[in-house]
Amino acid sequence: MIEIRNARKSFGDHVVLDGIDLSIDRGDVFGLIGVSGAGKSTLLRCINRLESLDSGEIIVDGVDIGSLGKAELLEFRRGIGMVFQQFSLLERKNVYDNVYFPLKCSGAKRSKVDGRIKDMLELVGLGDKMKALPRELSGGQKQRVAIARALVSEPSILLSDEATSALDPNITESVLGLLRRINRELGLTIVVVTHEVSVMKAACTRMGLLNHGRLQALGTSEEFFLEHPELLTEFTRDAGWLPDAAPDEALLRVVLREGGDASLISDLAIRTGVRFEISWGGFDRYGESVAGSFVLKAPRGRLGEVTAELDALGAQWREV
Numbered sequence: 001m002i003e004i005r006n007a008r009k010s011f012g013d014h015v016v017l018d019g020i021d022l023s024i025d026r027g028d029v030f031g032l033i034g035v036s037g038a039g040k041s042t043l044l045r046c047i048n049r050l051e052s053l054d055s056g057e058i059i060v061d062g063v064d065i066g067s068l069g070k071a072e073l074l075e076f077r078r079g080i081g082m083v084f085q086q087f088s089l090l091e092r093k094n095v096y097d098n099v100y101f102p103l104k105c106s107g108a109k110r111s112k113v114d115g116r117i118k119d120m121l122e123l124v125g126l127g128d129k130m131k132a133l134p135r136e137l138s139g140g141q142k143q144r145v146a147i148a149r150a151l152v153s154e155p156s157i158l159l160s161d162e163a164t165s166a167l168d169p170n171i172t173e174s175v176l177g178l179l180r181r182i183n184r185e186l187g188l189t190i191v192v193v194t195h196e197v198s199v200m201k202a203a204c205t206r207m208g209l210l211n212h213g214r215l216q217a218l219g220t221s222e223e224f225f226l227e228h229p230e231l232l233t234e235f236t237r238d239a240g241w242l243p244d245a246a247p248d249e250a251l252l253r254v255v256l257r258e259g260g261d262a263s264l265i266s267d268l269a270i271r272t273g274v275r276f277e278i279s280w281g282g283f284d285r286y287g288e289s290v291a292g293s294f295v296l297k298a299p300r301g302r303l304g305e306v307t308a309e310l311d312a313l314g315a316q317w318r319e320v
């Protein structure tokens, strides 16, 4: 539904997007990740044409957004909600009026949209705060008002730029839960720029790693964390960490999933008679599922036999 083709953008001589090809499916929660300055926010802003590309195309639901005239662009933007890190609420207006504001701007009568505003405030858990002013709310509550305001126009896409980075971890957790729920209940496509590991693990169905304006890697969040954690050392120091291995030892990274392969490592040990050292690893929650990757030390002399058994057990593994 969002198709980005050979997107290029420079500010002066500085190339910020250097030929991005990417497609984001309907209903994805897509995480744009990368070091500071990689071009994440610029790409996000290009998706609703707050910035325009120098060349390339962004096609949303079959429409090349670069070709839209002024009126069409306004109409297109109505279908896209945006949440920034700064909540930018209207301080003198209460919660209800903040959420009503975008509808009012597009000419909707209060009486016509009253039910929708109240439903949206219920959905974000602020049904009892409609009369409160922004200064009477916590950071997480303000963020939820911003989300309600972005969603009240019933967009098909939500763009979120570091929206949870100012929140404490517990609140981040509830905002993420909310986004996941909205994603499921409303079938919304969400594109989120983030540096936060909790957001990547809990919310993102797929992620793209940007590096100097190029798409360096693309995959599910499980593929990043469990199979290629070395790509994430920028965000979590431990991600790509490996123990030392002697020349006669090999390190194998094995992925375990809740339910399926709980006894995989003991099965492997029984079948091969090798006493493995589990040198590193742990389980974590990815959206609704639990999975982990574990680094095993195996004698190099037995590697062929061990990896053949891993294949026979249907394990997901690689030597690291």
Ligand SMILES: Nc1ncnc2c1ncn2[C@@H]1O[C@H](COP(=O)(O)OP(=O)(O)OP(=O)(O)O)[C@@H](O)[C@H]1O
Residues within 6 Å of the ligand: 011, 016, 034, 035, 036, 037, 038, 039, 040, 041, 042, 043
């Ligand atoms: N309007 C602008 N004019 C000039 N340079 C800009 C403009 N917007 C962004 N840049 C530059 O483009 C580069 C990419 O910026 P962008 O905000 O897209 O990166 P980012 O990956 O989102 O970084 P961060 O994680 O720090 O927000 C940066 O070097 C930035 O200074």
